[in-house]
Amino acid sequence: MIHSLTSQTWLQFGLVVVSGFLTGLELRGYLNLRSREEPDKQSFSFGTSRTYTFIAILGYVFAALDPTLRVYLVGLAGLLVFFALFYYHKLQHRRSGALQPLIGLLVYSYGPAALLKSPWFLILLFVSVVFILNARPLAHWLIDRIAPHEMLTLAKFLLIAGVILPLLPREIVFSFIPASPFKIGVGVIVISAISYVGYILKKYFLKRHGYLVTGLLGGLYSSTATTVVLAKKTRRMTRPNRTLSAGMIAASGVMYLRLLLLVLFLNVALLRLSLLPLLSLGLLTLVVAWLVDKKGRGPLEDSSAVADSNPLELGAAFLFAFLFVVIMILTQQVILHYGKSGLAMLSFAVGFTDIDPFILSVLGGHFPHVSMQELTGAILIAAGSNNILKAGYTAIFGKHAVVRCVVVYLVLLGLVSIGWGFFISGTFLL
Numbered sequence: 001m002i003h004s005l006t007s008q009t010w011l012q013f014g015l016v017v018v019s020g021f022l023t024g025l026e027l028r029g030y031l032n033l034r035s036r037e038e039p040d041k042q043s044f045s046f047g048t049s050r051t052y053t054f055i056a057i058l059g060y061v062f063a064a065l066d067p068t069l070r071v072y073l074v075g076l077a078g079l080l081v082f083f084a085l086f087y088y089h090k091l092q093h094r095r096s097g098a099l100q101p102l103i104g105l106l107v108y109s110y111g112p113a114a115l116l117k118s119p120w121f122l123i124l125l126f127v128s129v130v131f132i133l134n135a136r137p138l139a140h141w142l143i144d145r146i147a148p149h150e151m152l153t154l155a156k157f158l159l160i161a162g163v164i165l166p167l168l169p170r171e172i173v174f175s176f177i178p179a180s181p182f183k184i185g186v187g188v189i190v191i192s193a194i195s196y197v198g199y200i201l202k203k204y205f206l207k208r209h210g211y212l213v214t215g216l217l218g219g220l221y222s223s224t225a226t227t228v229v230l231a232k233k234t235r236r237m238t239r240p241n242r243t244l245s246a247g248m249i250a251a252s253g254v255m256y257l258r259l260l261l262l263v264l265f266l267n268v269a270l271l272r273l274s275l276l277p278l279l280s281l282g283l284l285t286l287v288v289a290w291l292v293d294k295k296g297r298g299p300l301e302d303s304s305a306v307a308d309s310n311p312l313e314l315g316a317a318f319l320f321a322f323l324f325v326v327i328m329i330l331t332q333q334v335i336l337h338y339g340k341s342g343l344a345m346l347s348f349a350v351g352f353t354d355i356d357p358f359i360l361s362v363l364g365g366h367f368p369h370v371s372m373q374e375l376t377g378a379i380l381i382a383a384g385s386n387n388i389l390k391a392g393y394t395a396i397f398g399k400h401a402v403v404r405c406v407v408v409y410l411v412l413l414g415l416v417s418i419g420w421g422f423f424i425s426g427t428f429l430l
Helices: 002-037 049-065 070-092 099-108 110-116 119-133 136-145 148-167 181-205 211-221 223-234 242-266 268-294 314-350 356-364 372-397 400-425
Strands: none
Touching: 002 049, 002 099, 002 110, 002 119, 049 070, 049 099, 049 110, 070 099, 099 110, 099 119, 110 119, 148 181, 181 211, 181 242, 181 314, 181 356, 211 223, 211 242, 211 268, 223 242, 223 372, 223 400, 242 268, 242 356, 242 372, 242 400, 268 372, 268 400, 314 356, 314 372, 314 400, 356 372, 372 400
């Protein structure tokens, strides 16, 4: 027991010393880099890397000597005096940055973090400090490129997801809505978050890449919108470009993988039945898109126009939530009055609209009279008819010489998906 305690003490102390020393080194590197970037400004430094090592050791020793942390708090008060004098000196020279005092306080907390938490907590704290010190170029890049209203929209979304969502009732409130408000909120947040990833990547990080990448990212946001935009581009091409076709096919492949993610997050009980069809159809379509892309490389293109509205905007989110509830009520009524045949026909019909509200209603609703097979079949049927819709859009908006193969493949993919859905649900096997 004594040997175990001694080993633990050595581990804690060693982690504190190493973390404090490396944090000091990282801070010195940051200050040197900043002084080279701004040679006309006077630089200020609160000690060396050894200073921060001793701050970490003091924090550990004071926290270990008194479990009530009163000695630690006395040391903290003394350290705050030193930092206050240092910051006052900076203000006298019109420098207001408070980074070094903040880093010093974090380093001082390494000791109690090692004593009161697991070693992974201290490592996480250290890694976070190092990451933030090295994030200055990334922060400037984000400030220069990302619009301020995007950050506000993200903050509102996080407020809803982290504060409001946990407060929603987890029981069904109205009998005609077969899901609790909490489950409805989870569905909207999950679909919005997946769409947001594609939106951010396309708009800010991968704006000028090949059409295959455009299709892959557009499939996360909206495969239908991506297909329409790329189909319209074919009419402006002076010669056929196979990479546009690859992008349109890839968007539908990602749609199946996106549906698989929704199943995983919202109704894992359906994963056993839906994994094979969704994964195989998605991967097969992506392989076809890759093969088409290999036959022709087009120019890099700005893909930001594919997604011109932030899916986290509150107006869009509330509208989606409203459609989600309406489709869920409609689905329940169809099931009650027409059974599984009615559900299959509804699945086919909603595929010619936005399928996300229907998919979420299937995954998040409580339908006691419907089997897992029938729910899985409904997802596949809706995805299949949506592919036929995209084939129609492609034929209408695209140049026929370019999009002919896309139309044929999307129709075939849609028919296979619909047929697989009917087969799983057993609708025509009565």
